[in-house]
Amino acid sequence: MSYYFRNKTLKSKKRERTRSALIDSAISEIAVNGFNNLSIKEVAQSAGLANGTFYNHFDTLDELIKQAVAAVAREIVEDIAISITGINNGLERMILSTEKAIQKLVAEPEWGTIFVGAWHNFPEHSQDAIRFLQADLRKAKRQKLVPVKVTRLLEDQIVTVILLGVATLIRQGDKTKIRLETHVAILKLLGIDPERAAELIQSTFSKHG
Amino acid sequence: MSYYFRNKTLKSKKRERTRSALIDSAISEIAVNGFNNLSIKEVAQSAGLANGTFYNHFDTLDELIKQAVAAVAREIVEDIAISITGINNGLERMILSTEKAIQKLVAEPEWGTIFVGAWHNFPEHSQDAIRFLQADLRKAKRQKLVPVKVTRLLEDQIVTVILLGVATLIRQGDKTKIRLETHVAILKLLGIDPERAAELIQSTFSKHG
């Protein structure tokens, strides 16, 4: 069970700490039992709280789930923003952000699980999380690095490929091969030749870390 | 509400007809309310049966769902088999089967919805449905039509791209553009150049469509 948000608010007021405990707990429970076998009592208890306490902070489970997903997304986006600061090449930005997101979601598998699930079960909650992808794609397009037309469907194809990679990495353990295959798949979808894609990924990683 | 399986068993014994009614009903209810807001009473009632009757045919809801998904898969696979009989080219077979599957799932959106959902919620129920894809992919590989290595992850990437296409077509209405974009994406994932991919799809459809 991850104590990420609890630790982040150790110095805050009690109200905020309890709220974080509920979010941590929701993430863990969802990761274990899925979105639909979740109960308020369970979430509260696994956070070390009475069931009634839940209602001091959220009105419904969906509200909590939504805020949990949003909190995770915010953390990841923040991290990504830092990792691509100063890089100008759109494709490199996209490769590095994707890599960062995958790393985060696999390193905290509970985050990965909830994030993948949210995409399929509550698409409306996770739209925010793809904005950074869209931005870098447009930049790459303007820089003439993307030979194909970028449609909404293509963006969604890329996201599902990323999430499939995350799910696979969580299930099978972190394997470089799968990470690379995911990056290559994204570039293939963008119309880049597989071999060129592999080189691009290598060079990006050796340049930026 | 689709009466597909009910109609298919009109001449069968009562037991079989009741079973079909429950499967049709489950598919409809799932398409409307999702996999998780489903109740036995609801399924039975919408099939025109008493709740107790359910237990004469299935032990649990999951059992019914599994069999419903399997029944849908069986129908589609049957249809696909017919549509590619006599075709030898592995890629053409794959394009045509994919097209056939998409057509079916979009024409009966309830089937599409349940199928897409099953893939994410009950992965174990839908593995059967990708065997035909694997067979044709191997054939195409042997025929040297696929430049990249075919891994399990690649197969899954293709499936998610297909299901994303189906979901999009159901949501936005059937649009040729989205169907084509899905076929192109699959071929891109197989390492085929986008322009070459578009030609291949065109020629396949004009030959066999």
Added chain:
Amino acid sequence: MSYYFRNKTLKSKKRERTRSALIDSAISEIAVNGFNNLSIKEVAQSAGLANGTFYNHFDTLDELIKQAVAAVAREIVEDIAISITGINNGLERMILSTEKAIQKLVAEPEWGTIFVGAWHNFPEHSQDAIRFLQADLRKAKRQKLVPVKVTRLLEDQIVTVILLGVATLIRQGDKTKIRLETHVAILKLLGIDPERAAELIQSTFSKHG
């Protein structure tokens, strides 16, 4: 605890018998604890049923209460109708119906309690029960037996005086004095002289009692 409705439906189908048990039980529980300290579990248990059974018959407690009040009213009105058949004098009819109603409500004090309570807590549920009073009042008026104008407020005054009588008789035990005082009060409200009222009541009871 009264088994009135249960006994009345001993020969009916199970569904009907269970419904009657819930109504009997509701009446008893309300008589003991009032309208507001009533719980579904309590009603069901005191009827010898599981809480879930309640929902096979009623949607809400209010629905059950309403139907219980209506059932009681129906029984009483039926009884009253029999007891005044063939009597033509409006005032005599009114005196006898009132007497009958009081007798019933006091003989089954649970009915009395729920009826008095319903008048104050759910006025909309008990309007039916005063129609017979209105009819006889109008008849008496046409027969020139009522010197004052009959308004809606006057009717309500009469009802509250009757219900006060019932409540008092239940609390203090059945006493002829209180019954007479109630009848006299009604006639006084109708503008009849107290002494004349007492005679009228006596003669009515000796004629038809």
Added chain:
Amino acid sequence: MSYYFRNKTLKSKKRERTRSALIDSAISEIAVNGFNNLSIKEVAQSAGLANGTFYNHFDTLDELIKQAVAAVAREIVEDIAISITGINNGLERMILSTEKAIQKLVAEPEWGTIFVGAWHNFPEHSQDAIRFLQADLRKAKRQKLVPVKVTRLLEDQIVTVILLGVATLIRQGDKTKIRLETHVAILKLLGIDPERAAELIQSTFSKHG
């Protein structure tokens, strides 16, 4: 929402002011939602206080209700006492007190609603309020102005008739006709001829305002 008691204690100590705020708030909430859909948190919040504050002043909701009813009764009784000072005729005193009480309860409908409700739901809380009626009735009896015997039941009949009048006036708006009809009903119950009653009421009002 009435600020009656809050305003009355503006100059008092904080403890007293908070207490008044809770009483005002209870009266308003009861008038709106009835006696039974009342919660401590609701009362406290509508008084602009935290729920915990309630317990610094009252032990239970019933305690607060009782004191609220008593406070209202006290105000009214005080007013009545002033309005009949110096009048000797028992019947006139009774008519004027009744009139005063009705005026007050209708002018502050929240008071009227709570008062009528208290009579039926908490009879023990409102007994104080009828002492003034009893006193004047005895005086009138001694003065040979009341032809009938005055029993406890008769007193209760008078009270219910008054409260019915108040409830009707609140519901339908203040109408002279209903006020008069209520006074006449009381005098009829006391054995006074309806026409004589009407005159008596007129003369009392013209004499004493």
Added chain:
DNA sequence: GATGAATGAGTATTCATTCAT
């Protein structure tokens, strides 16, 4: 086989009450 009434465990929700601040 089909029916549908009854069951009771499980879950959401409310709310009086406590208590640390």
Added chain:
DNA sequence: AATGAATGAATACTCATTCAT
């Protein structure tokens, strides 16, 4: 005194499951 977060018992409601007809 006042605050308001936390508590947990009480209650409403749902629903898979059983079983007599």
